[in-house]
Amino acid sequence: xxxxxxxxxxxxxxxxxxxxxxxxxxxxxxxxxxxxxxxxxxxxxxxxxxxxxxxxxxxxxxxxxxxxxxxxxxxxxxxxxxxxxxxxxxxxxxxxxxxxxxxxxxxxxxxxxxxxxxxxxxxxxxxxxxxxxxxxxxxxxxxxxxxxxxxxxxxxxxxxxxxxxxxxxxxxxxxxxxxxxxxxxxxxxxxxx
Numbered sequence: 001x002x003x004x005x006x007x008x009x010x011x012x013x014x015x016x017x018x019x020x021x022x023x024x025x026x027x028x029x030x031x032x033x034x035x036x037x038x039x040x041x042x043x044x045x046x047x048x049x050x051x052x053x054x055x056x057x058x059x060x061x062x063x064x065x066x067x068x069x070x071x072x073x074x075x076x077x078x079x080x081x082x083x084x085x086x087x088x089x090x091x092x093x094x095x096x097x098x099x100x101x102x103x104x105x106x107x108x109x110x111x112x113x114x115x116x117x118x119x120x121x122x123x124x125x126x127x128x129x130x131x132x133x134x135x136x137x138x139x140x141x142x143x144x145x146x147x148x149x150x151x152x153x154x155x156x157x158x159x160x161x162x163x164x165x166x167x168x169x170x171x172x173x174x175x176x177x178x179x180x181x182x183x184x185x186x187x188x189x190x191x192x193x
Contacts, residue, residue: 004023004026004027004042006079007026007027007039008030008039009033009034009037009038009039010026010029010032010042011042012026012041012120013041015044016142017042017045017047018045018046019045019046019114020192020193021140021173021190021192022045022139024070024117024173025142025171025172025174025190026042026169027171028165028173029161029162029165030109032161032162032164032165033161036098037155037162038158040145040158040161043142043143043144043176043185044143044145045139045141045142046136046139047136047137049077049133049137050077050108052106052107052108052133052134052137053091053108055105056072056095056098056108057072057091057092058106059098059103060072060098061087062096063098063101063103065067065094065096065097065098065101068093068097069093071090071092071094074091075090076090081136089111092107092111093114095107095111095113096114096117097146098135099115099117100115100116100117102181103135103182103183104178104180104182104183106133106136106183107131107132107134108133108180109133110130111130112128112129112131113125113127113129114127115127120178135189138192139192140190141187141188141189141190142187142188142190143180143183143186144162144185144186144188145185147152147179154184154187155186158186162188174188174191175189176188
């Protein structure tokens with residue numbers, strides 16, 4: 001198989017933008033998912049700051065954070081709000097709160113988080129820490145989501161397959177992965193091609 005869009009087991013969702021850096025590992029992972037008869041989905045690839053902002057806005061509304069951070073509701077990426085005497089991006093409070101409830105998402109622009117939060121690999125990240133924009137902007141990251149609506153919606157099966165594939169050393173270009181339980185996703189980082 002030479003195109004990830006032709007995958008039958010690790011299916012690339014429509015609208016996902018692929019780059020050379022992520023397509024090669026996705027094609028390599030296809031065989032692992034086929035062997036285990038686990039149909040799963042690539043849910044995200046290359047995206048820009050506006051797409052990142054829309055994820056933050058959507059999740060803040062869906063998870064009720066917009067009740068405490070109402071400025072996110074009608075905001076755009078460039079909207080501003082007041083925080084005491086400081087002018088800050090309107091998305092900053094909602095993004096920071098998402099982190100505290102375990103919804104790990106990078107900011108649309110490099111930003112300082114407003115609250116402490118727990119990261120699965122790094123432990124407690126303190127308020128005031130600089131968090132860089134999403135690696136999805138560079139085209140070196142993709143996400144694998146849980147199975148479809150009628151099947152097991154967790155990422156447990158995908159995690160077991162990804163761990164085996166990664167540990168085998170056979171997935172060219174795959175550097176690391178992070179479990180995003182609250183996002184129901186596995187975030188995969190790849191070597192820049």
